[in-house]
Amino acid sequence: MGIKTETLLPLGKLDPGLAAPEEPLDLAQVPSQAGVTDALGYHTLLMEETKDDPFAVLAVAAMATQRVHIGTSVSIAFARSPYVTAMSAWTLQKLSGGRFELGLGSQVRGHIRRRFGLDWHPPGPWMRDYVGAIRAIWHSWQSGTALAFSSRHYRLDLNVPLFTPAPIEHPHIPIQVAAVNPYMCGVAAEVADGVRLHPVCSARYIRDVLQPVIAAKRSPSLSFEVCLKPLIATAANEGALMQRMETARQRLAFYVSTPAYRLPFAHAGLADLAEELAALSKAQRWSEMAARISDDVLHEWVVVATYAQLASAIEARYGELLDRIEVSIPVAQPQDHEILADIVAQLHG
Secondary structure, X not given: OOOEEEEEOOOOOOOOOOOOOOOOOOHHHHHHHHHHHHHHOOOEEEEOOOOOOHHHHHHHHHHOOOOOEEEEOOEEHHHOOHHHHHHHHXXXXXXXXXXXXXXXXXXXXXXXXXXXXXXXXXXXXXXXXXXXXXXXXXXXXXXXXOOOEEOOOOEEOOOOHHHOOOOOOOOOOOEEEEEOOHHHHHHHHHHOOEEEEOOOOOHHHHHHHHHHHHHHHOOOOOOOEEEEOOEEEEEOOHHHHHHHHHHHHHHHHHHHHOHHHHHHHHHOOOHHHHHHHHHHHHOOOHHHHHHHOOHHHHHHHEEXXXXXXXXXXXXXXXXXXXXXXXXXXXXXXHHHHHHHHHHHHHHHO
């Protein structure tokens, strides 16, 4: 099939339903779980920035693996200076022997202002400058030349030997930018090595809206990877699959209600549904939201399949659209590892 597979720590994590709180990551299990991911044949092991520092966790994963790439999915760019992010990535690239990938996300205005306590700027132009600044910093470290980067958001021109890292064996660190809307997708195509799409990006939305933007902004001679974390409802049998479908319906209802994700749903003619669910969300009428998601809407956004059919279902929907896909199943017993390894192998082709 030829789609690279990715998975999140903890291994076997599934996108929870709205009412299901996310379990904290057991840091003591990171080395063993990373080692299992390596053995299963995944291309990339990812760490989100939610309750733990992704760079610190990935440092542990890097030391416990030999082959699998490691990456952030995603780290919050605007919560850090480009220099701080550049150094974290540089260190992880050294630790992993060239296997690190930097995924960057912008985060919404309220979080930047009220959680991180920083000023807010329009995210598209800011991200373009941010990635440019990181690349300029890396270039100065690797080449030993003066740092000279100037843009609307950053002026960087100070190198001090005490604080300047040495060149490394693998200086190219891939950067992927998270995007939902066409503008940020275009920024990713201009300045990054790939784009990380949100689950709200359906196959139709990717094909109709985002692919033309990438084609217009990216030179065909330059490699560029489209990565997606889709909503997946999967289980060993049909009975358990029905329960997973309802969990996915809850999650999808939450996404439809979120104003920041409005465009993909409006493109599918669901603008009125999005307004209705947004009103229910504001009223905290959570239990009513999932019932508004029809089976047709569910199946457009959610890959629904048993374990045996999951790889073929993903290929049928995304085979011509994606370069990477995030996929997993719960892994509670040894046979689960065998099933997951087979799914991974089928997708890699």
